[in-house]
Amino acid sequence: MNDLTPPPRFLDTGLLRLRTRFVAWVALCAMLGVVGIASASANGRSHNEFPVATDAKLEQAGDTVRLTMALSRPVEVAASVLAGPDRVVIDLPSINFQVQPAAARRSGGVVGAFRFGLFTADKARIIIDLTQPAIVVRAESRPLRGGFGELVIELRKATRAEFQAAVAKTSSRGTEGDSAISGPNPSPGPVAAAQAASGDRRQTIVIDPGHGGIDPGAVVASIAEKSVVLAFGTKLKEQLEAGGRHRVLMTREDDRFVPLAERVAIARAAGADLFISIHADSLAQAQDVRGATVYTASERATDAEAARLAAKENQADSVAGLDTSEDTQDVAGILMDLAKRETRTFSAVFARNLVEKLGGSVKMHKVPLRSAGFRVLSAPDVPSVLIELGYMSSPKDAELLNSAQWRAQAVEAVAAAVEGYFVSARAPAGKAAENRR
Ligand SMILES: [Zn+2]
DSSP, X not given: OGGGOOOTTSBOOOBOSOOHHHHHHHHHHHHHHHHHHHHTGGGSOOGGGSOEEEEEEEEEETTEEEEEEEESSOOOOEEEEETTTTEEEEEEEOOEEOOOGGGGGBOBTTEEEEEEEEEETTEEEEEEEESSOEEEEEEEEEEOGGGOEEEEEEEXXXXXHHHHHHHHHHHHHOOTTGGGGOOSSOOOOHHHXXXXXXXXXXXXXXXXXXXXXXXXXXXXXXXXXXXXXXXXXXXXXXXXXXXXXXXXXXXXXXXXXXXXXXXXXXXXXXXXXEEEEEEEEOOTTOTTOOSEEEEEEOSSOSSHHHHHHHHHHHTHHHHTTOOOHHHHHHHHHHHHHTTOHHHHHHHHHHHHHHHHHHHTTSOEEEEEEEEEOOGGGOOTTSOEEEEEEEETTSXXXXXXXTOHHHHHHHHHHHHHHHHHIXXXXXXXXXXXXXXXX
């Protein structure tokens, strides 16, 4: 691949945003990627069939920055630009990225950093963060001899007006799924928005299976948390819909990555009366810790373990390759919003209901009701709880989490808690809408 080495006039600039933790996560992701693909292989494709990308280079010459990657074969490339934060999105078919994570932290000229990864089972993305306005002057994969290809993305520094014009062109074209990786300013999924507008008076429940796509969550003995919680969420949806009294939406219904902010946005856009996030934790050092736990959001964690867990779950976006450095500054603001006392009260009422009903049918953690600063529970107007179904690190819990019988029992209990909550504690639908500004 040395013949792809760019001319020396392009300068590699130094590393930026060097964060050991992030490196560790990316490395972990790369290792666990195999698991993700394994469970996403329902469509019958193997990782090996994807085109392979290697040898990422970022070079700068004057006002132009060029990102290149060597490809095992040419692919279709689509580029778009998004504002707030300003970035360039490169859409590609699924690609097996064999690119050193360190390469993606390079910055130069208008580029602050870039990231890449599988986005859904059949889509990959490269996101380029801009430090100043720029437009895409070239985005293609050019064929090389021997059937190989080279991905070439060229950006040129632009005026704010030029950049805005390019953004407008992107949004008028409607880039499907952009919100899914945009981090801040997420827009709700089309399903949620359409149903919210229908004037349906049933209570709306949003079920949020944690992780997904390039973020597997906890992985123990080749079982990924993302699969366990999706199976649970899907059953819970069926159960809740069976009664006919609830409208149930899911933040994801398949193995895809959804940023934390978008999960919250889906619930808010749907005018949800309840948001239930589903997880299954693991503890490396304590195989004997087990049982289900119900969490609500609070500025101060109830205990060190809750704080540790929230920190881990809050990492989901960076695990998937999103830059969350801007987000972290929002945390204070988000948690201020939690002061919306009513929402907090309702969350607590539902959480107590859950502990009571779940406790009647499955094993609970010794401290089953706790709180910490979970980003995914940050909607100021939607009562939200997070259920850790159990510990995948506990052999006993892991067995239960994969048992259809246990799942049915636990789903039944959660559904009963939902019913109980709406009957006793909560005014019917419309309450959440009133809270909304
Ligand atoms: Zn999780």
